[in-house]
Amino acid sequence: MTIRNLSSRIIAYGGLCIIGLILLLRLTTDSSSPSNFDTHGRDYFLHREVDNAARGQWGNAENRQIIKRPDDEHVHMADSILQNELKRQKYPARVNMGDCPRLFGKVTVLVVVVESSYKTHYRVAQNSLHCYLKSVNYTFVLVDLDHDARVKKHCPHDQLFFKKHCAASVYLQDTDWMLVLDADAGVVNPNHCIEEWIDDRVDLIFYERFFNWEIASGNYLVKNTEFARNFLRKWADWQYIQPSNWNGADNGVLQIHILQTVMPGAKAEIKACDAIWHRGSDYDTYMAYVSCIKVMLGATRLWPGKIRVYRRAHGWVRDGYLTSDSWSEHDFMMHGWKAQEIGAGGWQSPYTQMLNASECGNGYSGWYWRKEKRVSTEDIRVMLANFEKGAGRNYPKVARVHPYLTEPDIGECYPTCDDHT
Structure with missing residues (x-):
């Protein structure tokens, strides 16, 4: 194997490693769809639909909230601004x-x-x-x-x-x-x-x-x-x-x-x-x-x-x-x-x-x-x-x-x- 061929392979291998690292980082930070539709999979679809609605008509996604249930499930709730408009005055x-x-x-x-x-x-x-x-x-x-x-x-x-x-x-x-x-x-x-x-x-x-x-x-x-x-x-x-x-x-x-x-x-x-x-x-x-x-x-x-x-x-x-x-x-x-x-x-x-x-x-x-x-x-x-x-x-x-x-x-x-x- 010539030095030139060896260098080419090293460069190609390094490129693949970089691409793999980028994909790995993206998977850990991005909200992509999970492979199995379990509890977390359902959460993904709830998040996606409400996110789409929020971007279209409810303003910034930062206003939305995650409400945790006692059974440790997460349900994505609607825009907090919208909820405040309907807030009830609770009597003690x-x-x-x-x-x-x-x-x-x-x-x-x-x-x-x-x-x-x-x-x-x-x-x-x-x-x-x-x-x-x-x-x-x-x-x-x-x-x-x-x-x-x-x-x-x-x-x-x-x-x-x-x-x-x-x-x-x-x-x-x-x-x-x-x-x-x-x-x-x-x-x-x-x-x-x-x-x-x-x-x-x-x-x-x-x-x-x-x-x-x-x-x-x-x-x-x-x-x-x-x-x-x-x-x-x-x-x-x-x-x-x-x-x-x-x-x-x-x-x-x-x-x-x-x-x-x-x-x-x-x-x-x-x-x-x-x-x-x-x-x-x-x-x-x-x-x-x-x-x-x-x-x-x-x-x-x-x-x-x-x-x-x-x-x-x-x-x-x-x-x-x-x-x-x-x-x-x-x-x-x-x-x-x-x-x-x-x-x-x-x-x-x-x-x-x-x-x-x-x-x-x-x-x-x-x-x-x-x-x-x-x-x-x-x-x-x-x-x-x-x-x-x-x-x-x-x-x-x-x-x-x-x-x-x-x-x-x-x-x-x-x-x-x-x-x-």
Whole structure:
């Protein structure tokens, strides 16, 4: 081998080493796609898609954040600037029956009743509510739909549930925020402030019923705004245009009223759910309509400036029978207490005796709990998890529909289906 050939080989070998070193450095510093699509591979695709979006419309990538989950996974979150625009003013949790500062202004609790049923039901629930109100600075309003002058003047509705929402729109003008309650909603744990569930990014706050995912109509939070008052009045006026079949009354109306309010451009989707609603003949077929609304709303639960829907068991109130009236520190109110007395019909309630508001207002005085009914949050979670499984198994078969597979999507509106989007 000549010296010249040897030199050429050394130069070539050196060049290959340099190229290899460059590639190695690039692999260790560049965010190239991993060879195996495992947890890190999923992270790569999440990073890539959000990075592309960020470069296109969200500004510099330096503003983005990586949020670490407890299971050591990483999920690339959206631009921090975008998140700040939707940031909620978090209300501090109540501690040991302390004060509830007015961070959101005046709060009113409204209970709407009819005289005949109020005299024979709800005493346990209402006594617990009055005991709670002695410890806070909220305004309480009890409206009798049969005799209230303001309601008679502004609400010509003759169906109780729709008239209730009209009454709420009337009394909403007197406050900043209002908690509207069914008469059978009682307080199980007074160590909470109503404001803990107020979200100042929206004007109306609802929650899902646990056993069927339906957005509940009986208890809700509402802010005194023109949007909210109009929403309540339109909801009430659905009395005159509701379908005549098995329709779920004001609860059925609420589902499509929310869909129309937060997604006004979804004409085909609204029409599909409305068609299923009008075909309802009993509870099971009505639930097909509820399923349709759930599909159309998707995973979104917050529409800024409009509405928020708390997921099941995360609102201020839940049905007491889900846990046999057992409760934990995270619970506040329970729904479904229709009895006049503790022990009526075999119902124990969480209390050993009737509450008396005259004994309340000084810490926990006046609250006579059954010790066995207070349990840990983990105990409640297990109870709810078991009920959740049963609710899924028992969901009506006829209600397990996917509207995009059974109702027209573009067949009736093509080629103008997207004109309202």
